[in-house]
Amino acid sequence: MASTTEMAPTRRKSGNGPSRAESKSREQELEAQIAQLQGDLKAITDTLRKLTGEKAGEVRSLAETEFRQLRRQGRHLVEEAQDQFGEYETQIKDTIRAKPLTAVAGALGIGFILALLTTRN
Numbered sequence: 100m101a102s103t104t105e106m107a108p109t110r111r112k113s114g115n116g117p118s119r120a121e122s123k124s125r126e127q128e129l130e131a132q133i134a135q136l137q138g139d140l141k142a143i144t145d146t147l148r149k150l151t152g153e154k155a156g157e158v159r160s161l162a163e164t165e166f167r168q169l170r171r172q173g174r175h176l177v178e179e180a181q182d183q184f185g186e187y188e189t190q191i192k193d194t195i196r197a198k199p200l201t202a203v204a205g206a207l208g209i210g211f212i213l214a215l216l217t218t219r220n
Contacts, residue, residue, distance in 0.1 A: 195202040
């Protein structure tokens, strides 16, 4: 079994370690690499920002197109409903002109039924 002194990390003696010049050179190299990584991250961030901006523009354009189409369909449905209402109105007026007594009797009957329904509690 190994003793604790054999397992413990050994410290370098100042004579065997890197010199100050080597250490500074290595620090400068690491700083340069960090600066390069920061530049790369900034470039990636800019690219992602542009891509998301383009996609947002595409989505906005698609949404506007869909909105315009739905608005046209809504207008068409409203016009269609107004036309049908106009036809029903014309039919009712024609029926009243053709049979005025029947129309009055029908109106009285409907009024009587509504009166009975509203007076009951």
